Structure formats: structure tokens, C-alpha cells
Amino acid sequence: MHSFIWLFGLGLIVVGARRIVRTTSRSRAERNTLKSILDASPVCLALIDSHAAVQYANPAYTELVSVPPDALIGRQPGVLLGCVHQHDNHGGCGKGAECRGCEIRRAITEALTSGTTSLGNETKLLTQRNGLEVLRYVRFSVQPVGDGSRQVVLALEDISTQKVVTIEPHASERHFHVVTDTAPVLLWTSDQPGKGIYFNKGWCSFTGRTHSELVGHGWTEVVHPDDLPGYLKKLDAAFEIRQPFTMEYRLRRYDGEYCWILDAGELRWLEDRTFGGFVVSSIDITESKRMEELLHKREQQLHHLAFYDVLTGLPNRLLFNDRFCQATAEAGRHKQNVGLMFLDLDNFKMVNDTLGHDTGDRLLCDVSARLRSCVRDYDTVARLGGDEFAIILPEIRSGEDMGTIARKILDAFTEPFPSSEKELFVSTSIGITCYPLDSSEMTELLKYADVAMYHAKAQGRSNFQFYSATLTAHVAERQALEDGLRKAVTRGELELFYQPKVKLPTGTLVGAEALLRWNHPERGLVLPETFIGIAEDTGLIVGIGKWMLRSACLTASEWNREAATPLKVAVNMSGRQFALNDIVGTVRDILEETACRPEWLEIEITERLFFNGNDDNLRILQALHEMGITLAIDDFGTGYSTLGNITRFPIDTLKIDRSFIHDIISNPDSADLVRAVISLAGSLRMGLVAEGVETLAQASYLNDFGCDLAQGYLFAKPMPRESFEEWMVDEAARKA
Template structure:
């Protein structure tokens, strides 16, 4: 690691202590000063021990040399005792300070100058005992002055100590000059110098000036050192204050994860106090999923590697998960323990926001399912895996049948809740590895992965249709919904994901054309139908204005009397290019585009006018039956529109019959009851068309104001050979009779079908056995021909 980046581990410890002191306030500051003073006194005490040892060793060595020399020991007994007593005194008060520094700390302001003065006095005694004016121990005055500058903060007091040292030395020389104290004779030194005023004056001046200079220089340097120390302290305090006031989470840990320091933001975010972190390791807080990654980052930081910002999940108090992002840096010296500092920020909210944004960008906000973007991504992944492992992928395109009716009648809030329930049911029909997406409106898509056979896809499709067949309860409404499903397979139907989705969409429209509530696999022939569909959709918008629609009529025949009870109006479209277009092709388009509303009104008006015209021509009274689309049925102004048409055409209400499919009525039974009651009140005849293909029950039929049940042709077709169809048809007839409802069977094409229906007391029949749909111009002639054999009594041939 770069030496400039190395920070002594001790500095980190000092900073940690400084931060702790800053947190404790003014009392801590006073305590810090006291601790600083204790430290200085301890250092002086240790220095004094060292100095005493040096002096003691020197005295012993000097005495040994002198005792063996021609001079012998020159100190008198009293002088030796004085010298020894002085040394003992120094040892005594130094030992007292050494052992009782904590106890004596309250008296430091008094003890510091006192011990310095004692040192000066004892040095003076030492100088006197070692020769007075001839002694070479006078530099000890300088040591004591340096000691004073180290212990005393005020420069003036240090200068005073220096002056005292000079004064004491001067007094000693004066006392020896006047023989007030005996001189200590020193070898190699003439005795006359103790009484030489000039020598004594120069010696005093030299010692006094040096002592004063040391006092000035020492106090200056110590003041400089203290200023630098205060600056460092203030800097540390500012740094400590900054660290504690920072919004980022700052921590100091060892390479093993043990905490050395955490700032207040860290404590507040994670919920742990200073006492708790002393027994915690950072690894105790790291989420198990992030431990290995963080341990690796810690090792790299301790090794001095350059690190990029890391991201980790930690567990706060109470089990809350917090995501942090930050940097690690290491500070150490050779031989010192590595100290790692980390500065982090809490990015939990940001991560949640990112996840929310991702979810909003890739999921449908209403149902929570993947949206088109995520669906296409999942499909791309499924395609890649299927290519690698030689599996198949199925794409299912679902569109709810007649869902727009629910939105238009019950409102979008109910429609939204229904979509949510539908999404849950569809998702429950597939595996976790599959993907269900909502790509808009009432359209859903599914990706089925790891498909081995087409039967797997059929099984899932049947499961979805069956699941949706169960009624939905939304608020207070019981709703029925079905779906049409188009299916494509990868790789047989294409390699491009957009192509797969487009072809599944085409297959879905083909399923709608097959009567809805079924699924269809894509085939290439459907592309032609798709092109035709586009042409039809474009032309349909102009067909009404261009007069391209025609109304054909097919009779309904009473089984018992063979009389014609009604004519059903059937819409046909004579396209200028395609010729006659089947209603099965263009009616779903008209419903999707909303054009069914004006077209349906035109058919109703045309049929009523035609029936009125027949009456004027003398044709016997009979009803005209008009099919009512589900979209028309759900219109709020339906009743007003019908009464307006009846008034405009002059047709009596009882001569109008409205046919409404069972699935339309059952989509919203409560709403259907109110509408049917209103229509029945004005005298209109009501028939339930395609009966047996929906979900109505006996309980529902009792609520509906209807006159006729019309058995769907899918049951009539095989009543002669299929026992199940025969049983269903028989049950419907029996149920209708028990409820006093007329029962009519459509799609009757053979004598055998007619005989079965007649034997089972079906009221009316309709089908090619009696007549194909015919233009209005042929109806009067058909009725006249029908009446002739009836008058002659020729039985069934009359039909």
C-alpha cells in the first residue's frame, strides 16, 4: 500500500478516544486536560528517576576513584550526610508523586510549582556539596528549568522559575564568599576562587544567563508545542464532531470485524448503542447472504488492494434489513494491527425505489403480472433454453369474451376487480416456471416452457377454460366470463418472438370465430383469414352507409299445428368484393369495433318495418324475432331505443321477439333481470338463444322474465345417435315445460330430429328441414304456399 495512504493505527485509537471525549462535553474537556497534566507529571517523574540514577552512579564512581587516588575522600561527614539527605528527599517526594499521582491530582496546581522549587533547592544543595563555585553540577539548574517549562503552561511562571534558579545560585556563592557556609574543597581546584569576587560574579552571571535563556527558549518551544497540540486537538475535535454529525454511516473495525468506533448516524440507523457494539462484531450484523462477500472485501482492504464501492445487507435491531453502500480503507503501520474505516450510506429506500421502478416498468400495475416488456424477455429466455435443450415452447394468447360489456355496464372499477380475479385463476393453472402476463386491456399471454407434446398444451388450455367457467363474485355481482385462446409453438410456428405472438393472436381471433370459449392452434391457413379479417374490418365501417347489409328471414314452426309462429331476422352482408359474408365472420368484428350498436339498431328497425309491411299485405299476424347482441343488451338506452323504433315503425310490442344468448344474460345476471323485466313489461317476447351452452341454472331461470328457451343446434344435430345430446335436449325440454316456458329447437335438418323433438313435446322447431333463410321479398309467397297444404291436412309435408 502507498505510504501516503498509511495512517498509524495509534492515531485511529487516539481519534476514537477524542471522539468519545467530545461526546462527553465540557466535563470531558476538563478531564482531558487533567489527564494530559498527569501524563506530563508521570514523564517528569520518570525523567527524575533517570537523572537520579545517573547522578547516583556518577557519585559512586567518583567516590571510588577518589578513594583510590592520592586525594582520598574529601567530603566531611556532615557534608556527606547533607548530600545523602538531599538525594533521599528527592527520592521521597518523587516516590510519593509516582505512587499517588491520582490521589494528589486535585492538588496539582500547588504541587507543580512546589516540586520545581524543591528541585531547585536540592540542586543548590547538591552544587554546594560538590564544590560550590567550583562545582560542575550547575547545569542541573538548566534541567530543572526545562522541567518547569514542560510542567507549567504560563511563560511568565517559567521565567520566574528560571530567575529563582539564578537567585539561588547567587545566594549560594554569596554565602560561601562570606563563609556563612563552609566551602567544600575540591581536588584540582584552588581554594582562593571561593573568595574571588570577579570569578564568583562571572560564574553567577554565566549560570544565571544560561538559566534565563533556557527558561525563555524552553517556554517558547513548549508554548509552540502546546499550540500545535491544541491545533491538533481542535482538528480532532472538529473531525470528531463532523463524523458524529455526518449523515453517512461511519465505522472503524479491525480486520476481524471487531468494532472500534461508530458514529451517531450508524447507531441511529442500526439501533445499537456504544455499549452494545463493544461486544458485537460487524459479521454479527451482516446478513447471511452478504457475509462471504463482505469478508472478501475486508481481506482485500486489509491487504491494501484498491477497492470499488461495496454493497451489503445488514440486519438492524428488531430484524430490519438495511442495504448499505460504501467504501473501505485501511490504515496501519508495520507491526500494528490493521484498522479499517468504512463510510457507508443507507440505500434501503433507494433499492426499494429501484425495485419499485423495475416492477412498474416490467409488471402490470393492476394485476401484478408481468407486462409486455417482461413477457417478451421471458419468451426470449425460454426460446434460448428450448433451443439448447431441444424442448418446445408454447405461446398462448388469451382474450376475454365480451369483457367490454362489463366495463360499459358496471363500470371500470368492477371490471378491474374482475381482471384481478381472472389473472389469479389463470396464474393458478400454470407452473411456477411458466409466465402469465397481461399485455393490455383484457388480453393475457402465457409462456409454457419445457413442452414435450401438444397434449401438454391442450391440458393447460382445458384447465384454463374450466377454471374460468366458475362464476366470479365481484362486489355484489355474480359474473360469468369466458376466454378465447390462440396457441403457437416454437420452433414449428416460427423462430422470432414477435412472429410467435402475432400468430398466437391470429389463432385467438380464429377461436373467437369458432364461437368463443375455446382454444385453437395456429395453422398457416389462418393467415389468409387474418388478411380477410383486415379487409372486413376496413369495409365494415362503410358497409352501413353504403347499404351493403341485407336482412334474411327464417321461419319458426309450431310442432303441433305446423303453423309458422315467427320469422327470425338474420343479418347478411353482401360485400362488393367478397360477396355474401357469413355473420360468424363479421359480427365479432362489429362487436369489437362498437359498430354492432348502429348495425343492431338498423336490423331492428328493418325487421319491424318489414313485419308492419307484411301485416299491411294481409299476411297473418306473427312475431318477428331479432337477435340482440351482448353489447346492445348492456346499453343503458336500450329500452328507449326499442320503444322509439316500435313507435317509429308502428309495430305492436307483442309482435316483436328479442333473442338474447344465454352467455350474454349470464355475464351479469342481476343486470339481466332488470332489463328483461323492463322489456317484458312493454309486451316484448323474450327468448334465450343458444340455451345449454352457458351457465344458467334453474334458480337463474326462475328470476328471468323470458318466454322461450331455444335449444342450441349443437345438441340437436346428433340427438338421433348421441345419447348425451339426446339426454341434454330432453332435459331442457322438460325444464322448460316445468317452468311454463316455450321450447324451440334450432338446426332441425332431418325427419329423425323432428320426430325426436315431437315425441319429447318440444313446442317449436326451426331449421333447413322447413326453410333456409330467405329474402324479405320471398316470405309472403312462402307463407301462401305453406298455408295450402295445411288446409288440405297433409301432415308434416305441409312444412
């Protein structure tokens, strides 16, 4: 295990040495960083140049051979070989592989000339330590740098601890203690799980504890409490299977600081060859841990530099391409769509030219933040360069969804961006394409989005365009309707049609429902189902609804001013209107302005209103009801009404939806539902209106079951006010 870790570390260091060698292509800061890492390495390392002279030696190396750096640099490794134990160094005596000193020289020569690598040979060193000779066992390796520079790395591993463990069975306990106390490593022995029976002087000095304080279970007191359970578990397992082990943990030093320690436990055999526990060597790896952390941070920095934009922190083009490939692959598996947007800031060059690049950079950062706020968490916003951005939209259902997001972005850009000079107003042009609708190839989709973006610029900037002709036409139609709808009220293009409500079975007129129509200058008469959704989404319904209410009240006032039997005019009110601060005041003002009595007006609401702020809406409906206005639930049976809601709210009338009336004769379920609603209205003393009555059979059926009011094509279609007034005159004459 030790050899594997050491050889792996040697490979990393060779890479570092190779980088140091390439001084001409590396910055001074990076060379210094790499040198600091090698200096902190516990592996003993020397860099040998093409003349077999030492070019670099790290502190671990100079400490091992007990020779100062100035005595090594620029000289051949003879200084090292002079330290080789006399039994292993024969000074080129011709004894071949048996001579370790000759073998080191030969390994260096072969590595320099032919690139041969030598790994794992052992020898002994006699070094000086505090004025005394110390015998050390080392394993040496020679490896070429491998970059054509004809340089090699000479690395040494101190294996004295392993040798001590190996010779213990052949030495007395006293001799073992003498040897281990002089060893340059921390050693301790254990004969039972969790119990220490011997700690060498190095262990005692490192922890600041006496031997008597450490033996038994005392050593556990200096192990970090978070690491102790794992260590004891590892130790128990090692004793059970009698296998060597390694463990990293934190140990409290004599000064109270915790240091990272690597323990390696080797089997301890007694003189009678029975298992006696473990001899454990402890190495301070705190610096190695710091080096790992430094390398990890460096790796993270390099990863961020490789995949993220330095200025904005957004994914760059490389990461964008990778995420787009992932998104389309996932969409392909699940039969989904992926939207792609290309954005370009309009007139950004002018900002840079007039206000400077610093202002331009801050603007790009603000734009990045604003774009992220407009999309979902799992969408990707990337900066491709300059003032160009791209957005990946996974799991897109339709072109309308992409159009909604694009409109949200355009709306966000209507707000000014902060600047030290002044507020900046910047717009953007957006090109949109869709996988796999437009193409399944990324390069084509990127091109299509780019083309669509430039098309958006050509259309006047600050807009979005789809590459797909189908999507473009659909979204363009919606946008055109929205634009036209914004001007329709002021241009007088909106008009109310009226459909009569009659009493069954006589057909006597009792009122009318005001229905909205749009006289479009190009499309002709546009029905509400085409544009009401747009009005709701954009909030235009509030202004339109106010206009409808005023027009309907004015009509009711004029019809009923001298009428013997007043007609009640019904008008629909949107849930968005109920969100106004003073909808009750608005209705009161319109009634007063048009001289319309409250009892001439009926306000129709949908069942959805019950689930949109019940308490607030309840107070509004109660206030309207107290004014004398009739309240009706439109399209009853298609929404979310419950009996509790109906009885809680001040509702006067239920209007049965036309979908149930349509097949009341042929569909028993519809017939049963209609009968139930009729019965419910009767029990609650509410009025009842059947919508969409088209045949005499439907009218007769409704009348038989107690529904006395109806409206539908059987009696009259919705018609402009003038036509409705003519119809009333004709009906009166016919019944006279």
C-alpha cells in the first residue's frame, strides 16, 4: 500500500517537475506555486540535469541525506552516494547489481541516455542527526521527466519503519525500543483493539504526553473526537482479519493544534511466531493535506476558468454546448422539446464607446442577473462572448411558452439599468428556435437561432422572432392581436352585442346579456374567445371590463328610463377586475354617471372567482349585492363551485352552461345534471337561466322541469344595440 501511494505521488511530482522545467512557457507566479508544492512534498526529490548534476533538491531530500542545498546544486549525486552505507557502496567496484551505489549511478545514466525508468530498489544511508550517525533504509527510483529535456527525477522513500517492523521478531524487546526510540518516525504498538502497549519517544514528544499517559486507552484522548469512532472501528476490523491497515485521522499535538496523521499498521509477530498485534507507524501528513487542498482549489479554479465566463460568472460557450447536448439528449429520450434563445443587446457598442468599458462590463453583469431572474432554475443562461447571450429552455411544451418567456425578458429590459453616470435604457433582440421541431442538429439550431435574432433586429429591435415559419406566424398573430387590442378602446373598435333573455314558455323578453365583440379594421368581427385570453394575460381586461360596464349601464339606463317593465342587462366581470383596490367604488361611480339604477344591472362572475381570495371577493360581492345589483354565476357546472360556496356567497342566479343544454335530450347524464341544478336553485330560492337553447324540444324539456328563463339562438342571436332595439319593436308588434 505504501509503495503504491509513494509511486502515485512520484508520478504527480514528475508532472510538477516537468512544469517547472518549462520555464519559458509558464508565468513566474505559476512556477513559484508549483515549486512551493514540491517543496512541501514529503517525498524526497532531486532533479538531475543532462550532465548528471543536481539542478533542484527539495527540503525533504536535503534533510534525508543531511547535506545542505548549496552542497548539492550543480554537483553530481556523488554527495548522495558518499552517504550510502559501506556495505552497499563499492565505489564502482564492478560487483554489478549487488552494488547499490553503482546501481544508482547506472540508473541515472540509463535514464538520461535511453529514458529507462528504475523503480523500487533498496539501499542504506548513514546520515548525521544531532551529531550522531543514524542508519536509514531507503528505496530509490529514477524516472525521466519525459519532455525531451534529458532530465530525470531521483526520488527516495524512507522505509526505516518497515525495516524496524521486519527485524523486530529477531530482536529483543529492549533492542526494539532502543531502535524505535531513535527512529525518525512516530511508532506505537497495540496487542488488543484500542489498547496501546508501547509508544516511542517520537510519539510522546509529538503529543506532549508521557508514555504512562498514553498506554492502555490513554492515547485515544489525543485523537480528534470526530475521528476516533472510525479509527477504533478500523482497528477492530484489522485485528479480526489480521491484515495491515492504513488510517487518516487528526491527532492533537503538544501545542493543542490538531494535525493530520497517516497511520500504517503492520502485523507484529512475537518470537514464538504467534500474532502479537500491530506495530503502527504515524506520519504527520498535515502539509500533504494542505497541498491536496491547494491542488483541489487550483483544480476548481481551472475548471471555473475553463467553463465559466470570468466577467459575469455565467456558463461560457464550452459549457453551454455541453449542457445543450445534454438537454437535447434527455429530450430525445422522453419525446420533449428544448427551446433555444439567442440574445444580443441593442446598441451596446455605443455604451462602450460613450461611457467606457468599465460601464459596459457592469452593464453586462446587470444584464446577466436580470436574465437569470426571468427563467426557471433549471434553465441555462450563458454568455457566448461580447454582448451575446444564449438561453437553454428544457421541457418546453409549445412555442407560446417560449414566447411568454421572451416577452418576460423584453418587459424586464424596459426598466433602466443602474449606472454611475446615469440610468441606462438598453433593449435586446431575441431569436428563438426549438429542438427537434426545427432541427435535431445542434449546429443547425444554433445557426437558426442566430438568424432569427438578426431578423428580430431587422424588425426594429427590442422584439423576438421564431426561426420556424409556423411558430413565427402563430406568435406574430398573438402579438398583433395584443398590439391592436391596446388601441381598440381608444379607437372605438369594441362593441357590445346583446342577446335576449326570455321567459318560458311564452318567450316574453325580461332582459339581455351584453357580449363583447371587436370590430377589427383588418380581420372584421372578432369573437371574444380569440382575444379575451390575451386581455386576461396582459391585464388589458381591466380597462376593457370598465368600458363594458359603463356601456352596458348606459344602455340599461336608456332602455328603462320610460319603460313600464324594466329590462335587466347582464354584463360579465373578470376576476382581474376584482383585484382592483376599489372595484365597488368604480361600479358605484359608473351607475351614478350613467343614471343606471342598481336593480337594472346584473353582474355575471365565474366559479373560478371562489378560489381566488374568497374572503376579499366575498366582501366585494356582499357590497355589490347590498347596492341592489343582481349577482349571477355564469357557466355553472363547469368550474369549482361547492354547495358551501354557493350558500356562503350572495348569489341570486345560476346560469346553466350551454354544454349541458346542447345534449340534454340525448344524454341522460346531462339531463340528470340539469334537473339537479334546477332542483338546487329552487331549494335555494335562486333564479335560473339556461344558456344555449337552440331547439323547441330543449325549451320544452327545461320548462317541464321548472326552468323559467332561457337565452339562445332559438330566440335570437347576439346583435348590435340598434338591431336589438329593432328586434324588440318587432317582437312587441308580433305579440300584440
